[in-house]
Structure formats: C-alpha cells, structure tokens
Amino acid sequence: MALQEFAPAAALLGLSVLVALLVVMLSRLLGPHRPTSRKQAPYESGMKPIGQAVRRMPVKFYLVAVLFIIFDIEVIFFLPWAVVFRDLGVYGLIIMGVFLFILTVGFIYEWKKGALEWE
Amino acid sequence: MFQVPTIADLNLGLTLPALSLALGACVLLLLDLFVPRERKEITAWLAMAGIAVSFVLNLAGFNESGTAFLGTFAADQFTGFLNIVILITAFLGVLLSLDYLKRAKIERGEYYVLLLLSAAGMMFMSSANDLIVVFIALELLSIPLYIMATFRAPDLKSEESGMKYFILGAFAGAFFVYGAALVYGATGTTNLPEIFAAVNGIIAAGGSQMFLLLMGTGLILVGLGFKVAVVPFHMWTPDVYEGAPTPVTAFMSVGAKAGGFAGLLRIMVVALPVFVLKDGQTAAAWQQTFWLVAAATLILGNIVAIAQTNVKRMLAYSSIAHAGYIMMAVAAAGTAGVANEATRAALLYLMAYMFTNLGAFGIALAIEKDDGSDTGVDNFIGLAKSKPALAAMMTVFMLSLTGIPLTGGFVGKWFVFKSALDAGLVPLAIIGVLTSVISAFYYVRIIVNMYLKDGEGDPAAGATRYVNWAIYVAFAGTLLMGIFPWIATNLSDTVVLAVEMFVR
Amino acid sequence: MSVDIEVYIALSAILFILGAMGVLVRRNAILVFMSVELMLNAANLALVAFSRLWGGAEGHLFVFFVMTVAAAEVAVGLALIVAIFRSKQSIDIDELHQMEG
Numbered sequence: 001m002a003l004q005e006f007a008p009a010a011a012l013l014g015l016s017v018l019v020a021l022l023v024v025m026l027s028r029l030l031g032p033h034r035p036t037s038r039k040q041a042p043y044e045s046g047m048k049p050i051g052q053a054v055r056r057m058p059v060k061f062y063l064v065a066v067l068f069i070i071f072d073i074e075v076i077f078f079l080p081w082a083v084v085f086r087d088l089g090v091y092g093l094i095i096m097g098v099f100l101f102i103l104t105v106g107f108i109y110e111w112k113k114g115a116l117e118w119e
Numbered sequence: 120m121f122q123v124p125t126i127a128d129l130n131l132g133l134t135l136p137a138l139s140l141a142l143g144a145c146v147l148l149l150l151d152l153f154v155p156r157e158r159k160e161i162t163a164w165l166a167m168a169g170i171a172v173s174f175v176l177n178l179a180g181f182n183e184s185g186t187a188f189l190g191t192f193a194a195d196q197f198t199g200f201l202n203i204v205i206l207i208t209a210f211l212g213v214l215l216s217l218d219y220l221k222r223a224k225i226e227r228g229e230y231y232v233l234l235l236l237s238a239a240g241m242m243f244m245s246s247a248n249d250l251i252v253v254f255i256a257l258e259l260l261s262i263p264l265y266i267m268a269t270f271r272a273p274d275l276k277s278e279e280s281g282m283k284y285f286i287l288g289a290f291a292g293a294f295f296v297y298g299a300a301l302v303y304g305a306t307g308t309t310n311l312p313e314i315f316a317a318v319n320g321i322i323a324a325g326g327s328q329m330f331l332l333l334m335g336t337g338l339i340l341v342g343l344g345f346k347v348a349v350v351p352f353h354m355w356t357p358d359v360y361e362g363a364p365t366p367v368t369a370f371m372s373v374g375a376k377a378g379g380f381a382g383l384l385r386i387m388v389v390a391l392p393v394f395v396l397k398d399g400q401t402a403a404a405w406q407q408t409f410w411l412v413a414a415a416t417l418i419l420g421n422i423v424a425i426a427q428t429n430v431k432r433m434l435a436y437s438s439i440a441h442a443g444y445i446m447m448a449v450a451a452a453g454t455a456g457v458a459n460e461a462t463r464a465a466l467l468y469l470m471a472y473m474f475t476n477l478g479a480f481g482i483a484l485a486i487e488k489d490d491g492s493d494t495g496v497d498n499f500i501g502l503a504k505s506k507p508a509l510a511a512m513m514t515v516f517m518l519s520l521t522g523i524p525l526t527g528g529f530v531g532k533w534f535v536f537k538s539a540l541d542a543g544l545v546p547l548a549i550i551g552v553l554t555s556v557i558s559a560f561y562y563v564r565i566i567v568n569m570y571l572k573d574g575e576g577d578p579a580a581g582a583t584r585y586v587n588w589a590i591y592v593a594f595a596g597t598l599l600m601g602i603f604p605w606i607a608t609n610l611s612d613t614v615v616l617a618v619e620m621f622v623r
Numbered sequence: 624m625s626v627d628i629e630v631y632i633a634l635s636a637i638l639f640i641l642g643a644m645g646v647l648v649r650r651n652a653i654l655v656f657m658s659v660e661l662m663l664n665a666a667n668l669a670l671v672a673f674s675r676l677w678g679g680a681e682g683h684l685f686v687f688f689v690m691t692v693a694a695a696e697v698a699v700g701l702a703l704i705v706a707i708f709r710s711k712q713s714i715d716i717d718e719l720h721q722m723e724g
Binding site: 250251254255258262265266269272273275276278279281282283285286289290292293294296297299300301303304307308309357358361362432 | 699707
C-alpha cells in the first residue's frame with residue numbers, strides 16, 4: 001500500500017482545517033461583540049429566509065431537466081469519438097451518423113409534442 | 120494500433136430481424152406524430168406490419184449463424200427460435216391491445232412504439248453474445264414495460280403496478296451490472312465465448328479470481344431471476360400483473376420471460392459452465408443453486424396460486440410456477456452432454472407457454488369491464504352458457520397450463536421432465552410432476568366455474584373482433600403444438616447452444 | 624503512484640451494499656431511487672478499476688452504457704414518481720397497497 005503518497009494531501013487537509021479554526025477563533029477573541037437582531041439573521045443582507053425549505057416547483061422545470069439530462073448524457077458518446085476522430089475515419093462517421101439519427105428521432109418527437117414550449 | 124473495422128465487418132445481414140424492429144420503432148414514433156388522435160389504430164396496424172417484416176426476415180435467416188457487431192451479437196438457431204416466440208407475442212400483444220385501449224380510453228400511439236422497442240430489446244437479448252449487450256437489451260426490454268404498466272394512470276392500481284415494477288426492475292438491473300463487473304474482473308473480458316475460454320484457467324488457479332467469478336455469477340442470477348420472476352425474487356409479480364393493463368400483462372408475462380431466460384441460457388450455458396465432477400458426471404457448479412431455485416419456485420408458485428380469487432393474480436402465480444419449469448430445464452443444462460437437449464426443452468416450453476398464456480389472458484381481457492374490474496375467478500361462472508366458444512377455448516388453455524396430453528403444455532412439460540431425468544435430477548422431476556398435479560386444482564376450478572356452476576354468465580363485452588382473432592391464433596397454436604408436436608420440435612432440434620467442452 | 628485494486632473493489636462493494644440497504648430500508652420513492660443509482664455507480668467504480676487492472680477498454684465502455692441507461696431510468700422513474708404524487712399527494716412506497724401483497 002502506498003499510503004504515504006497521500007501524505008501531502010493529508011497535510012494540506014490538516015493545515016486548512018487549522019487555519020479555518022484559527023481565523024474564526026481570532027475574530028471571536030479580538031473583535032468587538034455587539035449583537036443586534038439584524039446582525040444575527042442567517043443572511044445579513046438579502047432575502048428574508050421565511051417559508052418552508054422545500055417548496056413546490058412548477059412541473060415544467062422538471063420536464064426541462066429531464067430533457068436536458070438525456071441529451072447531456074448522450075454527449076459522453078461523442079467525446080470518445082472526437083478524441084479518435086481521425087483514426088476512425090469514415091467508419092466512425094457512419095456509426096455516429098446512425099447514433100445521431102436515433103437522437104434526432106427523439107428530438108423531433110419531443111419538439112412536435114410541444115415539450116420544448118414553455119407555455 | 121487499433122485496426123479500424125469497416126461497415127462490412129459488422130455483418131449487418133445477420134442482425135436484420137432485431138435491427139429492422141428497432142428501426143421500425145423509430146420510424147413509427149415519427150409517423151405516429153402525423154396520425155390523428157382518433158385514428159390511432161393506424162399506428163397499431165403499422166406496428167403489426169413492422170413485426171411481420173421482422174418475422175419474415177427472421178424466417179429467411181433462420182439457418183444462418185455467425186456473429187455480428189464485432190462479436191457482441193450472435194445469430195444462430197437459438198436466436199431464430201426465440202425471435203419467433205417474441206414476435207408472435209408482440210403481434211398478439213398488439214391485437215389484444217387495439218380495442219382494449221379504446222375501451223379503457225387510454226389510446227395513444229406511443230403504446231405501440233413502446234411495445235416494439237420492448238420486443239426489440241427481447242430480440243437483442245436472445246442474440247446477445249456480450250455482457251454489455253445483455254445489459255442494454257435487458258434495460259431496453261424493461262424500461263418500456265415500466266411505462267406500459269403505468270398506462271392506465273391516473274388509475275391507482277396501474278400506477279402502483281408501474282412503480283413497483285420500476286423499483287424492483289432497477290434494483291435487479293443494478294445487481295446484474297455488479298455481477299457483470301465482477302465476472303469482468305475475474306476474466307478480463309465481457310465477451311461470452313471469451314469468458315468461457317478464460318474460465319477453465321481460473322478454475323485451475325482458484326483463489327480470488329474464482330471467488331469473483333462465483334460472486335459475479337450469483338449476482339447475475341439475482342438480476343435475471345428478478346426479471347423472470349423465480350422464487351425468492353418473485354414478490355413483485357402478482358401486484359404488477361394485477362395492476363397493469365391486461366394486454367400489457369399478457370405481453371410482459373411471456374415476453375419478459377422469454378428475454379430473461381434467453382439471457383440466462385446464453386450466460387450460463389455459453390459462458391459459465393463452471394464444471395465440477397459430481398456423481399461421476401460432470402455438472403456445472405451452479406447447478407445445485409438452480410435446482411433449489413427451481414424447486415422452490417415450483418412449490419411456492421403452484422401452492423399460492425390456489426388461494427387466489429382474481430384471475431390475473433392467479434395467472435401471475437401460475438407464471439411464477441411456469442418459470443420454475445423452465446428453470447428446471449436451465450438446471451438440467453448444467454450437466455455436460457444434456458445442455459443442448461435442455462436448452463431445446465426450455466425453448467419448446469416457452470413456445471407452448473406463449474400460446475397458452477396469451478390465450479388465457481385474452482379471455483380474461485374479454486370478460487373484463489371497461490374500468491378494469493371484474494377479473495375474478497367467480498366472473499367465469501356460467502360462461503359456458505353465455506359464450507360457449509370462449510368457454511371451450513378457455514378449457515383448452517387451462518388444460519394446457521396443467522399439462523394434459525394433446526395440448527402444447529404437455530409437450531413442453533414432457534421435454535422439460537425428460538431433460539431433467541437425463542441430467543440426473545430425478546428429485547426435481549418428481550417435484551415437477553407433483554406440483555403439476557397440484558396446479559390442476561386451480562386451473563380446473565375455472566373450468567368447473569364455467570360449466571358446472573349456475574349463473575347467467577358474463578356477456579364478455581371485451582371479446583371484440585381483434586381480441587377474438589388473437590384468441591383463435593393462441594388456441595390454434597396450443598392445439599397444433601399438442602397434436603403435431605414435431606412442427607415445433609423439428610425447428611428446435613436445430614438449436615445448438617452449448618459449447619462442446621470435453622473431448623472424450 | 625497507485626492504489627491496490629483490492630481497495631477499489633472493497634470501496635465499491637461497500638457502496639453497493641449501502642445502496643442495497645437503502646433500497647430495502649428507505650420508504651421515500653426518491654430516496655429508494657437514489658439508492659439504486661448508488662448501486663449502479665458502485666458497479667461503475669468496480670468496472671473502471673477492473674478495466675485498469677486488465678488494461679482493456681471494455682470496462683470503460685460498459686460504464687458509458689451504464690450511465691446512459693441510468694439517465695433513461697431517471698427520466699422514466701421521475702415521471703412515474705410525479706404521476707403518483709399527483710394522484711396520491713405522497714411518494715411513500717409503503718402507501719402503495721391497493722392490491723393485497
């Protein structure tokens with residue numbers, strides 16, 4: 001086992017925890033401490049955090065997210081192809097053409113079904 | 120440097136049946152966009168045309184064998200035979216759905232596209248020659264089925280059915296992937312024949328690789344066991360079968376089983392006949408496990424089915440029991456020299472089960488009401504008076520499921536029991552015969568309800584033209600296989616799946 | 624600069640078991656679903672580790688397909704969850720008992 005190879009990472013981790021603790025403690029010890037209700041709010045400036053943490057979202061967002069994730073994942077098939085594009089030549093082009101055709105079929109379907117319209 | 124293949128190296132000709140169906144599904148998805156909402160039967164007819172094209176291509180290439188897609192796809196008679204089963208299932212599935220979807224007011228073109236995609240997944244499964252392809256085919260056959268099971272939404276039963284199927288299906292898929300990963304770790308390849316070639320060396324060496332291989336095989340068995348619903352991975356079946364729309368239940372009870380057993384046979388017989396010596400015979404190390412699974416499935420499926428009052432639930436437990444009979448053949452395939460015979464028995468059993476089960480579900484669908492109710496065993500009371508033809512055909516289906524001679528079910532059971540005996544699994548064959556006798560109890564109860572009990576009988580409003588056609592085809596198939604079994608056996612005799620492993 | 628293969632496999636086995644436990648113990652459909660994803664990713668880790676061990680590309684390829692299939696499952700699964708939430712106002716899988724089990 002080559003655990004000692006992780007020694008620099010472990011040292012960095014320890015150091016960063018130490019520095020963070022040090023900064024927090026120093027500002028607590030040295031700085032003035034006069035709390036007001038406004039200062040103790042979770043976000044001193046910005047929106048008031050009122051209401052439930054889990055809010056209902058319109059289902060439209062979810063639809064867009066699902067469509068996105070499908071196309072997003074398909075990209076992982078393009079990347080390896082792009083890396084060896086020159087070596088694969090025409091063969092790779094035809095294969096990816098077939099892949100793109102299938103992807104386009106799905107795209108046309110969701111377009112015609114109106115899944116891409118916001119309203 | 121990597122040798123770039125050419126398109127000709129892919130041997131696309133061998134893949135035509137499965138490929139044409141997948142392509143047909145893509146085209147159908149586009150065509151359906153231009154079919155008006157009230158005329159969705161056009162989509163159904165187009166889907167049937169696609170299935171017919173694939174069927175013709177499959178028959179034309181039945182005797183060709185070889186590998187395609189650079190060794191990941193095997194086309195042989197095993198593929199050809201299973202494709203026949205799958206395509207007939209899909210065809211009858213569409214026929215059963217046509218009027219049903221209209222009655223239930225859930226008619227949508229996507230249904231037929233999903234059915235075609237699922238059938239394509241089953242066909243890829245029957246010709247998978249690589250663990251990666253088995254996995255993709257498994258998911259391609261399952262994911263459309265999750266959607267189809269939920270097709271009655273917002274009906275709560277249908278949604279529940281789809282959700283349960285989805286969660287357990289995804290769970291099983293994860294087991295399969297992990298098993299495949301461990302097998303890959305042990306052998307260094309995902310190609311089934313190459314795994315076979317590597318296995319002997321691993322057995323000789325033993326140690327951690329052997330451990331990985333055994334764990335991997337076990338996890339793959341769990342994954343596929345869920346799909347084909349064998350004990351102890353069967354608990355989803357009754358709920359899913361009851362809640363799903365009846366034509367979907369009919370389609371998945373046969374199709375998913377055909378696909379799952381195709382994968383199981385391919386992996387176990389081609390790649391992993393991990394051989395050990397047992398009683399002077401050489402048998403696979405997994406045979407004992409399969410033996411136990413088959414016996415448990417037979418006993419539980421047949422006994423719990425007795426208590427069911429809903430015919431869809433009863434057929435669900437009956438389908439678990441029938442998975443047990445097929446599992447018996449798979450266990451028998453673990454004995455060297457019997458593997459091919461047992462594979463043929465499993466295929467014949469699947470074909471007989473397909474005709475019989477689709478017919479039985481067709482009749483359950485015929486007496487079902489528009490809202491999906493009235494599928495109880497008691498709803499069959501008096502059917503002989505109101506619909507004598509349907510009652511007569513249901514009688515044949517029930518007798519065939521029991522395994523009475525002159526029906527397809529008998530032929531299937533005969534070959535399965537014979538292969539189990541040849542493999543030296545005598546206790547398993549005895550359990551099979553005994554549980555068949557038990558099964559007569561709940562099958563015959565429906566016949567008694569139809570003929571001997573008083574009642575005015577169900578009008579069978581669902582028995583519309585296309586449903587009747589589907590039932591006639593199933594009926595003809597059940598009887599033909601029972602009376603002229605050589606039609607099917609001649610076809611299955613060409614199937615050679617097992618790799619010859621010992622030169623004696 | 625390398626870690627032994629056993630460590631990767633042990634980690635992936637732990638992740639897989641955690642995922643399987645999650646599926647069996649959790650009652651919220653989304654959490655069950657996340658546990659399944661954890662199982663798939665455990666398998667991915669094992670595949671990549673073995674692929675490195677054998678020096679082949681099949682493991683990497685398998686991972687690509689597993690990821691794609693997982694995305695397809697996400698799409699279908701979330702749609703099912705939304706449909707069930709709309710009609711039941713709950714995604715607790717223990718409340719799915721329309722049929723006697």
